[in-house]
Amino acid sequence: MDTSSFYGIMDAGTADFLLRMVLMLIKIAVVIVVAMLHVAYSTWFERKIIGHMQIRLGPMRVGPHGLLQPFADFIKLFFKEDIIPSAGDRLVFQAAPMIALFATVSALAVIPFFDDFVIANVNVGLLYLFAMSSLSAYGIILAGWSSNSKYAFLGGLRSSAQVISYEIALALSLVGVMMLSGSLNLVEIVEAQQKHWYGMFAVIQFPAYILFLICAFAETNRTPFDLPEAESELVAGYFVEYSGMRFALFFLGEYIAMIIMSCIAVTCFLGGWTLPPIVIQALPFLALVPGIVWFLLKVYCHLFLYYWIRATVPRFRYDHLMSLGWKILIPISLANIVITSIAKYAF
């Protein structure tokens, strides 16, 4: 395409660069908007699922079956007073929710949603994801510290300890996947799964998949690992002093983190946007369905699992949480690495 004629004074290279920049920005905008809508409706979905599991109805009054509830909540949060504790550290207090949100949202950049749709197809995709999920712990710790409140502080401390201990097992559980696919690039990981008839690493890496799910629950502070915001002990944990829009930022960050963890699980263990080759062979017409459908379906199943667990399992005690992380999950994930490497070397 001769783009130079559109821009007159620009040479072809600059014009091409600008065009790619604009396309990239559009792509980013699409992903962010879609992710935000997913957050909005995952709150609705969660309230509905948990409601029905407790034989209630969940939101019903705003719109048909409460479908407009997320927007009502957002409008409420948006117009709430923004309270900053007078004894707190003002600057850090304001920065913390942004750090938490930006760190989680930027992880969306490397996730391949469907064939050829990934904002940044980088070779260190998985490492980048780990780095970003660790960064969001800074937001939590800083929020807990800058609030100058005992509940927030305890919540922040617990959260940092929990995130650090479970991150190890989380990363180690993915090492098997890295070894099998021979790459850290998420697109290549998906393609590597397509080489097998089962099309999913969850089949041969089943223990790692379960480990990853458990660690993902702990990473995102969800029940049964929601100690940082244990309502019965810490009121709301690290964001107890936050209100209005700043609280909403934490909330968004938390739900996006859930979605991202589901995306990683889908990409690394369930074949991303693809279906197992054996299924495609059996039912060839399924190949016509766009990949994003399968990807989203798999993500929704994981989100459902989050809510299902939340409605079922009570919270861990703190020492149980720590001993589970360090004494059980990390050794199992290390054993998984050893067994996987031996198996890979043998076959």
Place this chain on the structure above:
Amino acid sequence: MTIKKFINTVLFVEILKGMALTFKMMLSKPVTIQYPDEKRKIYPGFRGKHAFVRDPKTGRQKCIMCMKCVNICPSQCISLKKGRDENNKPFLEQYDIEALRCIYCGYCVEVCPVCALVLTESYEYCAYTKEEIYFDKNKLLTNWDDYVATLSGDVYWNKFWRPDGVDISKMPKSKREQGPVPIRPIAVQPAPTPEKPPVAAAEKAADPAVKAEEKTEAKKEGE
């Protein structure tokens, strides 16, 4: 740790059992009653809004000022004032129920020897001011009329007028003889039998007059 227990832990047997239960519950019908749209069925013996039974014979309350309800009320929300008219005949000058203090135990209904008081099955009477839920003598009669208008039968009977477990022979005569109260004649109160209306009308007329006098007196005192 036995082998069985170990296997149960490794395979999350108990967690999966719990998850199966919550999943089953998710598919069951929710028990929620969406209140303003759906209403709960009210069973006989529901204790709701207070009312004075309007006596079909006189068209007024049946209260005989025995003070039993005032004395038995655990939250002491009933106040009663006995007045005397010019013939030195006692009449009910004031009868107030502070419904916001009421605990709806129904003792007043059970103890009333003439079955004058009732806790109706109507429960939708929230209001924006306290005054609206402060029931005086006339408001209690209005409550009865409002409630009776919603009923479909011809008579009304409240089970607390003759409480279970109390020997009927030990109840006062008026209570033993009390049958279901006819409610339909009230709707055609202006034209009952020819002899009665003058009395009823006279009494009715006297009532507001007394009320008005009280008010003026109270005003004077206030000034």
